[in-house]
Every structure is written in C-alpha cells, then in structure tokens.
Amino acid sequence: DVKDNFKFLFFKASCLEKIGLWKKSKKLFQIIIDNDKDAYSLNYLSYSMAIRDENLETALKLINQAIELEPNNGFFLDTLGWIQFKKQNYFLALKNLQRASVLQPNSSEIMDHLGDCYFKIGRIKEALFEWRRALEYEGSNDLKQKIKMKIFEQNLL
Secondary structure, three states: OHHHHHHHHHHHHHHHHHOOOHHHHHHHHHHHHHHHOOHHHHHHHHHHHHHOOOOHHHHHHHHHHHHHHOOOOHHHHHHHHHHHHHOOOHHHHHHHHHHHHHHOOOOHHHHHHHHHHHHHOOOHHHHHHHHHHHHHOOOOHHHHHHHHHHHHHOOOO
C-alpha cells in the first residue's frame, strides 16, 4: 500500500533527522511531500528547517501548506509561530503561539516558545509564567535544562 510506504518513509526520515543525518532526512521528506502532500511531513520538515535557521521562507511556505490541510493543529501553529519568531515577526508569532497553546495545553515545547516570544517583546512576567508552566509538563530533559538556564540567566528564580 502506498500510504504505508509513506508512513515508513516518514518514520525513516524522522529517525535520520534525530541521529543527525539532516540532509538524508530532508531528501526523504521532500520525496514524501512531492508525492503525498502529507501535513505531518510538511510540518516536520518546516520545523526542522526553522530550528536550524535554514531557508525560513521555504519553511514558512511548507507550514502554511500543512495548516491549509489541518488549520486547528496546535503543533502546526507552533511551527508557524516559531518561524515567525525566527523572522522577528514577534506579534504575529505571539498570536499563533497563544493559539497553539490553547489547542495543545500540555506541550512544554509550545509553552517554551510562547515564553520566548513574551520575553522578546518585554512581557517578562508572562515569559516566566510560561517557562515555569513548561517545567511542570512532560518534556525532554534537554528542553527542561534549557528552560531552567533561561530562568536562571534572567535572575528570575
């Protein structure tokens, strides 16, 4: 079945990305997208590009395609907000990250992004609130350490 093939390719591409084989991962995601327009592949590729500050215009186009397919997906809105944040469109980013946070209220990563955005626009109390909230929910140890460092560096303990 063709759909099963794309699921396998998605899994393989995400594993390649996680072990640092980004170029191979990117090629596989592009194959999936060229043949299937899978919203999750569009999001994964877009977010992976954003965290690498790689071709943010293309990443923005990809995530907008994913959001057309699933307009109320909080993770997709987080990706959109994070790309907007990286492009220094902080108020647009804030709107999308807030919406993502409502749709995915237990995501430490979204709370962290929202905190970063609040911090960038000078809303320090809200940033601290989101970062502390992020520490209460499930998230990787790496993410939690980064959040603790942000709080510590800003003397916000």
